[in-house]
Amino acid sequence: MSASVSPLAPKSVPAMPALDGVGIATAQAGIKYKNRTDLLLMVFDEGTEVAGVFTRSKCPSAPVDFCRANLGGGRARALVVNSGNANAFTGKKGRETTRATGEMAAQAVGCSADEIFLASTGVIGEPLDANKFGHLLGGLAKEAKGGAWAEAAAAIMTTDTYPKVATRQVALNGATVTINGIAKGAGMIAPDMATMLSFVATDAAVAAPVLQALLSSSVETTFNAVTVDSDTSTSDTLLLFATGKAGNARITDAGDPKLEAFRAALGEVLHDLAVQVVRDGEGARKEIEIEVTGASDDRSAKRIALSIANSPLVKTAVAGEDANWGRVVMAVGKAGEPADRDRLAIWFGPHRLAHEGERDPDYSEEATSAYMKGEQIRIRADIGLGEGKARVWTCDLTKEYVAINGDYRS
Amino acid sequence: MSASVSPLAPKSVPAMPALDGVGIATAQAGIKYKNRTDLLLMVFDEGTEVAGVFTRSKCPSAPVDFCRANLGGGRARALVVNSGNANAFTGKKGRETTRATGEMAAQAVGCSADEIFLASTGVIGEPLDANKFGHLLGGLAKEAKGGAWAEAAAAIMTTDTYPKVATRQVALNGATVTINGIAKGAGMIAPDMATMLSFVATDAAVAAPVLQALLSSSVETTFNAVTVDSDTSTSDTLLLFATGKAGNARITDAGDPKLEAFRAALGEVLHDLAVQVVRDGEGARKEIEIEVTGASDDRSAKRIALSIANSPLVKTAVAGEDANWGRVVMAVGKAGEPADRDRLAIWFGPHRLAHEGERDPDYSEEATSAYMKGEQIRIRADIGLGEGKARVWTCDLTKEYVAINGDYRS
Numbered sequence: 001m002s003a004s005v006s007p008l009a010p011k012s013v014p015a016m017p018a019l020d021g022v023g024i025a026t027a028q029a030g031i032k033y034k035n036r037t038d039l040l041l042m043v044f045d046e047g048t049e050v051a052g053v054f055t056r057s058k059c060p061s062a063p064v065d066f067c068r069a070n071l072g073g074g075r076a077r078a079l080v081v082n083s084g085n086a087n088a089f090t091g092k093k094g095r096e097t098t099r100a101t102g103e104m105a106a107q108a109v110g111c112s113a114d115e116i117f118l119a120s121t122g123v124i125g126e127p128l129d130a131n132k133f134g135h136l137l138g139g140l141a142k143e144a145k146g147g148a149w150a151e152a153a154a155a156i157m158t159t160d161t162y163p164k165v166a167t168r169q170v171a172l173n174g175a176t177v178t179i180n181g182i183a184k185g186a187g188m189i190a191p192d193m194a195t196m197l198s199f200v201a202t203d204a205a206v207a208a209p210v211l212q213a214l215l216s217s218s219v220e221t222t223f224n225a226v227t228v229d230s231d232t233s234t235s236d237t238l239l240l241f242a243t244g245k246a247g248n249a250r251i252t253d254a255g256d257p258k259l260e261a262f263r264a265a266l267g268e269v270l271h272d273l274a275v276q277v278v279r280d281g282e283g284a285r286k287e288i289e290i291e292v293t294g295a296s297d298d299r300s301a302k303r304i305a306l307s308i309a310n311s312p313l314v315k316t317a318v319a320g321e322d323a324n325w326g327r328v329v330m331a332v333g334k335a336g337e338p339a340d341r342d343r344l345a346i347w348f349g350p351h352r353l354a355h356e357g358e359r360d361p362d363y364s365e366e367a368t369s370a371y372m373k374g375e376q377i378r379i380r381a382d383i384g385l386g387e388g389k390a391r392v393w394t395c396d397l398t399k400e401y402v403a404i405n406g407d408y409r410s
Numbered sequence: 411m412s413a414s415v416s417p418l419a420p421k422s423v424p425a426m427p428a429l430d431g432v433g434i435a436t437a438q439a440g441i442k443y444k445n446r447t448d449l450l451l452m453v454f455d456e457g458t459e460v461a462g463v464f465t466r467s468k469c470p471s472a473p474v475d476f477c478r479a480n481l482g483g484g485r486a487r488a489l490v491v492n493s494g495n496a497n498a499f500t501g502k503k504g505r506e507t508t509r510a511t512g513e514m515a516a517q518a519v520g521c522s523a524d525e526i527f528l529a530s531t532g533v534i535g536e537p538l539d540a541n542k543f544g545h546l547l548g549g550l551a552k553e554a555k556g557g558a559w560a561e562a563a564a565a566i567m568t569t570d571t572y573p574k575v576a577t578r579q580v581a582l583n584g585a586t587v588t589i590n591g592i593a594k595g596a597g598m599i600a601p602d603m604a605t606m607l608s609f610v611a612t613d614a615a616v617a618a619p620v621l622q623a624l625l626s627s628s629v630e631t632t633f634n635a636v637t638v639d640s641d642t643s644t645s646d647t648l649l650l651f652a653t654g655k656a657g658n659a660r661i662t663d664a665g666d667p668k669l670e671a672f673r674a675a676l677g678e679v680l681h682d683l684a685v686q687v688v689r690d691g692e693g694a695r696k697e698i699e700i701e702v703t704g705a706s707d708d709r710s711a712k713r714i715a716l717s718i719a720n721s722p723l724v725k726t727a728v729a730g731e732d733a734n735w736g737r738v739v740m741a742v743g744k745a746g747e748p749a750d751r752d753r754l755a756i757w758f759g760p761h762r763l764a765h766e767g768e769r770d771p772d773y774s775e776e777a778t779s780a781y782m783k784g785e786q787i788r789i790r791a792d793i794g795l796g797e798g799k800a801r802v803w804t805c806d807l808t809k810e811y812v813a814i815n816g817d818y819r820s
Contacts, residue, residue: 088736124736125736229722336466344469357499397812
């Protein structure tokens, strides 16, 4: 954990309503951290359905393998998350740990092990002993209560400087339903997946395949559109649970038009959490939104946007409050996507610095410099070729990023 | 320019022999820098042949366009390089500058403008006025002399902390020939091309198409195998000139077995320069060699190696002298190439830290920590799938990188 809270932390945190069918408890297991919670148990009522998306890493953690195997059933009764150790690249020991944890959680909750979901975050390559925290699960299951979302968000933090929560309420098919989510960052954030961990639950009744369709499409413009350092975690996990307790008639068709408001609200929760992750990027002092327009298609626009967002030279320039649009040109050029130097236009906030292949003669260095001192920087590049567009979010690259990551393990 | 010389600067610099058929002169044009040279003229005797490789950026600089257009002729009489301004993203003004510079150089040397080659390095997007230095070319052409290679290397520096030179001599088809090269970095270094600028000349007689074949293949394992920050410059240029004055019978077939020693020597010059660029990477305190073995093929190995080399988390760990092999696992996993977590093995120098999917039980934290204090760090990842292998070079990511790039333009 960092000593000080990010200057980009939210000014206010929403009160998180209890969700019918979800119980939450946390504990100090002492896995790595001292004097803070590092273990989270979420218990779901019978009938809870689940969807998930995971890292595309070819070296996923043992908990990712475990979740993928259980996702096929579509049912969830509990989620166990620990911070301090990722249980990644831990070989047979890692698989034994997830198996044992799954069984202990199943016993604590009174369900089958294939209704358990697991996530671990922290150091890679260190064996994680399930006995360090498994014995706590029974007590946690008994004390789990509905409203402890802020505590849940705090327990899963690693180098995060603030807990990340978001909530929305929306009408769905005859009932008002709630969507609550938590997330944690803060390094190794890049598509795909770009969280490290995020858990979202709703009391809506929605069938698992519909949840999966909603989650897979919403993630493209939210968690898969943020990047801190271009590094993809071995543990990235986003799970969506639906307890079905809100009383709406269960939705079973992903094309059902009644889903639209729910889809939008879910998108807002994911976007809110994803941007919070970026704003707590390691060492971040500024949030950067990159918008690319005029690309040959949306996919091309997103690749160009990520090329800009992942460029160390762009990110250090923003850290230095320097509207160095030349580096944006560089990043457009290296993306490998169709681009025409002589049609490019670039804005920093409202200030157009370049158009038609050269510096905008009307651009004011003074006004742009003043803009760069803000904490939210918006960079737009218009490629001038077509209608493709995309937005992604990142943060600046500061000396603090280097400091945090230069001695994280020790 | 940085205030202090990189601790990784060469301990000794080779004496650069004069090359028959090459004259060199430098000047202080005051384009951006004060009290240092920023203009280089190389003059080549009639009959000099030329080959080149350039940035793959979709937004190349005006000089790159100019060189590409002239390369088809295969003949060179002069090279003009300025530092301080890249003449990139300068629109019509940029093209006018290269046209005017080409004409002024042709007049100074007494040749056609299509035998002129140009390169510019420095800030992007600022117009470059040919009249700021074009009037100096006539005088430089008169005073050009054979041995001024160190001065040439110094004149093309931007944020480099030391000039980069290399030389080799080798027998070729009845004569001893010399290959001299210079290069400059030091940010925006990534494939492809991974220099910013490098110029190599030889007195050998080699036909332009043969030169091109040699250069294109040698660059893959040298300049295209180094990366500082994954950012690709708009100006990357590597030119190879052959004056033909050494007296060897001219080589006209790229498959000629007599070329082998020359090919090896050229490769050595390029490798030497490329690694010097990495060792002068902005803020670099350690050189990192990444070797990947056991990949499904060589191409896959190189992509994995570059994924490791470009990972900010790997680079900051090395900066912090932390043998954080878990981040190497992460970088292998995110490369998108075939990999099997449970077959991976990872070494830092001679120390095997992980094998068969988990931490090596015999690994000594103490010995590895001592190894990490060195200035050359070798990381090897064996993928365990096939015979593919590759080596790439990079440097660590330090707070100084952020400092240098946070206020470069201002």
